[in-house]
Amino acid sequence: MERRDFFKKAAVVAGATALGSTTLKAGITQQPIDNRKVSLVAFPEKRPLIMYSDRPPLLETPRDVFTSVLTPNDQFFVRWHMPDIPTHINPDTFTISVNGLVEKELKISLHDLKTKFEQVEVTAVLQCGGNSRSAFKPIAGGIQWGSGAMGCATWKGVRLKDILDHAGLKKDAVWIGFNGSEKAAYYETPNFIRELELSELDDHVILAYQMNGEDLPYLNGYPLRLVLPGYYSDSWVKMLSNITVTNEYKKLFFMDVAYRVPDNNCECETHEKRAPKTKPIKKMNVKSVIGYPTRNSIITQKSHVVVRGVAWDDGHGIKDVMVSTDSGKTWEKALLDDGKLGRYAYRTFRYSFKPKVLGKTTIMTKAINKIGEVQPFAKDIKWNHGGYKYNGIDKVTVGVV
Amino acid sequence: MKKYMMITTLLSVLVFAQTKEKVEVPYVAFPIKMGKGFDVIQTNCLMCHSFGYITNQGRQSRKFWRGKVDKMIVHFKAPMDEAAAKASTDYLFEHYGNGKEE
Numbered sequence: 025m026e027r028r029d030f031f032k033k034a035a036v037v038a039g040a041t042a043l044g045s046t047t048l049k050a051g052i053t054q055q056p057i058d059n060r061k062v063s064l065v066a067f068p069e070k071r072p073l074i075m076y077s078d079r080p081p082l083l084e085t086p087r088d089v090f091t092s093v094l095t096p097n098d099q100f101f102v103r104w105h106m107p108d109i110p111t112h113i114n115p116d117t118f119t120i121s122v123n124g125l126v127e128k129e130l131k132i133s134l135h136d137l138k139t140k141f142e143q144v145e146v147t148a149v150l151q152c153g154g155n156s157r158s159a160f161k162p163i164a165g166g167i168q169w170g171s172g173a174m175g176c177a178t179w180k181g182v183r184l185k186d187i188l189d190h191a192g193l194k195k196d197a198v199w200i201g202f203n204g205s206e207k208a209a210y211y212e213t214p215n216f217i218r219e220l221e222l223s224e225l226d227d228h229v230i231l232a233y234q235m236n237g238e239d240l241p242y243l244n245g246y247p248l249r250l251v252l253p254g255y256y257s258d259s260w261v262k263m264l265s266n267i268t269v270t271n272e273y274k275k276l277f278f279m280d281v282a283y284r285v286p287d288n289n290c291e292c293e294t295h296e297k298r299a300p301k302t303k304p305i306k307k308m309n310v311k312s313v314i315g316y317p318t319r320n321s322i323i324t325q326k327s328h329v330v331v332r333g334v335a336w337d338d339g340h341g342i343k344d345v346m347v348s349t350d351s352g353k354t355w356e357k358a359l360l361d362d363g364k365l366g367r368y369a370y371r372t373f374r375y376s377f378k379p380k381v382l383g384k385t386t387i388m389t390k391a392i393n394k395i396g397e398v399q400p401f402a403k404d405i406k407w408n409h410g411g412y413k414y415n416g417i418d419k420v421t422v423g424v425v
Numbered sequence: 426m427k428k429y430m431m432i433t434t435l436l437s438v439l440v441f442a443q444t445k446e447k448v449e450v451p452y453v454a455f456p457i458k459m460g461k462g463f464d465v466i467q468t469n470c471l472m473c474h475s476f477g478y479i480t481n482q483g484r485q486s487r488k489f490w491r492g493k494v495d496k497m498i499v500h501f502k503a504p505m506d507e508a509a510a511k512a513s514t515d516y517l518f519e520h521y522g523n524g525k526e527e
Contacts, residue, residue, distance in 0.1 A: 068448035077477035078453040107473050112447040163483035163523075165493070209472040212502035239443040246444075281500060 164411025
């Protein structure tokens with residue numbers, strides 16, 4: 025295969041992300057790195073975001089975006105696995121193929137998707153399994169994300185189930201494989217394919233062509249992506265091109281090697297002693313993130329400050345968000361939004377207080393879901409080698425003047 | 426099997442993309458340390474990913490970096506021989522290492 029030419033081209037702008045520094049001692053989970061700057065470079069259809077790589081593109085949403093239920097498309101995080109992403113897809117000729125153990129193989133155009141099936145919408149959080157990875161010590165393998173490898177959008181499309189019903193599943197169908205259009209530099213490199221068991225798929229799983237009322241941005245998977253509410257984003261295949269129904273599980277790198285946590289109760293292990301068995305990361309745990317104030321905010325003593333942020337889980341729903349403004353000594357309930365966008369969406373919260381002490385004030389938030397799962401303190405989160413599923417109590421320290 | 430639901434519509438739906446032309450993903454130069462073995466890194470790593478992938482992993486042990494190189498060879502099929510694997514590991518550990526062998 026030919027050497028990819030893009031690396032030979034002159035670079036446009038230098039603007040790499042330097043790793044933020046942390047000073048706490050090793051071995052204890054900390055707050056994720058929170059001092060990265062937004063890049064000077066804007067990617068297609070995006071505002072400048074925090075950038076880790078251009079190929080494949082890895083872009084993080086800055087913290088201050090997380091004050092509203094929906095994350096704007098142009099600030100929505102980006103994460104790809106392969107260097108070669110189609111940069112042009114013709115919506116008039118694009119088709120999604122459905123094959124394998126089906127009665128009728130299908131090739132469905134975008135136009136048919138939009139007109140011949142029931143159109144449905146779901147608002148759901150999309151979060152990278154490695155979001156907040158930089159919290160883990162010793163440093164876990166992978167991109168050292170802060171807390172912005174996530175977003176929430178209203179996805180519009182067609183139920184996967186309706187597509188599969190249209191194709192007609194054969195009796196022995198068990199697995200559904202989803203193939204995206206991103207390509208590796210070498211032909212031998214495994215494609216980005218996910219396999220899901222039929223029993224895992226409910227009516228909320230859709231093939232989405234729209235995000236927050238607009239076409240999906242290219243970097244979020246134009247023209248069609250899988251939406252799996254409640255699951256981490258590694259399963260939400262972008263630029264979906266093919267759906268294959270099978271009766272047995274195929275071994276796949278991105279299912280069997282990457283995106284896995286220890287298969288034990290604490291999903292934990294140590295650097296010295298790795299867990300012998302692992303399992304896919306799958307569903308999200310309960311978490312909240314503060315959008316305002318941020319570490320760069322300056323707030324005035326005795327002024328009315330409203331802390332805002334977002335909380336979510338895997339779809340059980342958020343019951344409460346507790347806020348502390350005294351470094352975790354006392355906690356009070358924040359006000360939650362009406363939750364009308366459903367149980368897979370962010371719940372925004374707000375909490376007003378008057379900063380009394382001049383100098384520094386530390387604000388912390390702790391989400392609790394409807395089955396009683398509580399966001400733990402960072403220090404109580406045990407290590408896993410991939411740095412997945414961090415959900416520590418969020419913490420922002422601001423200056424009070 | 427659930428009945429497949431067909432919605433017929435009289436409206437003709439025009440399909441057009443929000444981006445009419447090819448999108449251009451910018452090229453970004455990620456600062457990287459120069460030193461022995463850099464040529465091997467340049468030859469082998471850039472085929473699939475930017476230097477950002479290296480510099481944003483954090484400082485890691487020799488074993489970690491060797492593991493990453495092996496992952497690229499075994500799973501991503503990077504055509505690297507043992508000499509190239511060793512030279513890249515040495516380079517990565519020298520410049521992006523944490524001083525620990527394991």
